[in-house]
Amino acid sequence: MKDKLINHSSLEDFYQRNGASLPAGIAREIGHFNVFESEKLFDKKTGDRIMPYSRRAYYKISWLRGKSKAEYADKTIDIRQNALLFATPKIPYHWLPEDHHQTGMFCIFTSDFFSSGQSGMVLDELPIFQPGQFSVFQLSDEEIKEIEYIFQKMHKEMSTDYKYKYDLLRNLVMELIHYGQKLQPMSALSNTQNASERISSLFIELLERQFPLESLNQRLNLRAAKDYADRLAIHVNHLNKVLKEVTGNTTTQLISKRVIQEAKILLRQTNWNIAEISYSLGFEDQAHFSNFFKKQTTFTPVTFRL
Template sequence: MEPTSLEQFYKETASLIPEGINKEIGHFNVFKLDELLARKKDKQEMPYNRRAYYKISMISGRNRAEYADKVIDIDKNCLLFATPKIPYHWLPQDEDQSGNFCIFTPDFLVQHKSGIQLEQLPIFQPGGYPVFQLSDDEAEEIAFIFRKMHKELSSDYLYKYDLLRNYVLELIHYGQKLQPATALYPSHTASARVSSLFIELLERQFPIESPHQKIGLRTAKDYAERLAVHVNHLNKVLKEHTGKTTTNIISSRVLQEAKILLKQTDWNISEIAYCLGFEEVAHFSNFFRKQTALTPLAFRS
């Protein structure tokens, strides 16, 4: 799953891509949700994917958030934290949507005097509930912070980005003090979703179409981290739904692709091994022999 880049985000929102976006030491921007939705011609939903930037949203309206095995229904106001590590799906349940959101890269906060590391904060840890339901009073407090962001970003103040970093941290700490919204769907439905998303992540890595293409998810731990679940939970879910372990499913799909590449390309064995995530040719040969009782060269011939 290729993460949505900042350039893709701006293209999808029908906004001009800021000049020098790839030269900035940390990017930041803030948006009004209703204005952005008015410009978008397609659906309002945010598709299930991950992004190459952090995002904090305060949204008013009926919505459903899907994070791995967590499906959360929101009645009115919510605060949502998105990290590059964890994909999510956002589904509006009515047309009355409003609010604000800001996007920023990790480097944006690195320059803060605290030297804060985003991935170390509880709110951005895999396995948590990064969606928080808000009372009307809490929603107004959050909206006030976003209003300060909008005002500061458009100002000529020389040190405005120092202030904006403080506002981002204020949102983060506000969220960490809230009680997260709980998953409202039954566990068997959530388990089925984890199984489905695992297969989707697995299949998105194939087919291999270039000797320079390399699969990014190779182990059960890789998939568990991407889905924000414990590896033991992922293994249990897949065993229940498929009768196979996570490792068995991954190995089977990698073997299938290996056979295709050996038969249908003229790539050498080291190139195929690289594409399939093996650091050493010997590791690939041992894997293939264990699965088929043949070496890769013997199978090819």
Template structure:
């Protein structure tokens, strides 16, 4: 499964709402560092032709802050959070989740943005260091009607600035965005989780999704970033031992076995179907040293990368 980019988001939204992609893009955003946009759920939900249960937003390349005013569900790897009336939901690309409205009576807002929009002079890692976006938490906050009304004012200010001609409007929007983030960090997270019987199946499914999301490798510059069981457990906000136990029970393979098998599968494809040198392939698969890659590959297949490339495996 490929990473969902900002462009994928607009393509999917345009298809669902039967609108032109260009009409959804903010004017002049391509000239700005990073990307930002803000939407009203009232406008979007009214235009969706599908059942609300199919309106799934999965975080991928971008961040998202949602003001939810309506009955819905936030589904994570090992828990389901029921939202009865009002909530703030903060989403990061590193933690997969589904937001599922339970009816069409949704009256909130959401904004999407990339890390380089909010912090154009810093790395994305700084944004992930903010408490609200750290793995391991559950950034869904139940709020009152009065608090929701306060948040509406911030989103409306964002919308107004998006259509304004003010030269420094994106600087002002960044301030509004940070106001949302700080507001959320002062709140207590919604901790009444609904753990359900199929949590282990969902963890397994999301693990496979995260694993497949790193492939295929399209260029020598692309690099696998999740290499260890702990990497995946952190993204799913579960303990690495629990993840391993769940995968072993549901699939018969450990976390490390899944990762190793997928790396070998991709390595064989790259060795046979590209002209990249083996050092480039090793680097793209997360091996800093060619010798480490060769040792790993030999241990998994009983063949060297050279033998696979020259067809010694008989394929």
């Protein structure tokens, strides 16, 4: 089920799939930003514009015109005509158009695009990109005009040679973000069909995307069951119940097994000291990690490494 739902989607994958050109040099200089008219893009392989669950490496703000659905772990949002959707790399979702007249615009950008600017903005600190909520907003006729104006201004600015155009584009993206944060999110409906399989797959995807640990600069951010439940916008008890039914293990057991697997690799295949491994795996101190490792394996980290 996992392979059917989840794909890795880098920026290069996005451009190749949609037949668009990757702007030369932009990723090296300022992170990445681009804006598109959605009706001009399509999947070159399938000819459609269905967006699968994927590990997107970028943020996305979409102005959607036409009937569609946005599916999250166990919730579905029905989009009747016009909506504004904010997507973060941390929360997988599935966009499914329901008619042949889908239009609108969207922009994609990386966190580096904002951290490279003067403000040093951290996107994940903004309310609209926080886990545990669905950032999809229905638009009125007046709001559509205002959103379209911002997107069209972005689109026009991308073709200019203005020296400070990316500073201006950052401001326009922030205008969209603040606009969305003032709107009332759309209601999500419970979706029981295949929900357990989808929740299980998305949990595993969130768990696996943190590995492998290849640098001392990396650290696990999701360590507790509640961390994963918040990202999937479901209650932690519901996540535990689903994972127990599907896998036979609790959320904590699945996390512990994967952490131990990575700990063994780091102990045997790197020269990192125990404190460094402990920190990278998200433990508060070396003693806590040593106790955890011994409880799971009957060995201390030092003994296992010998």
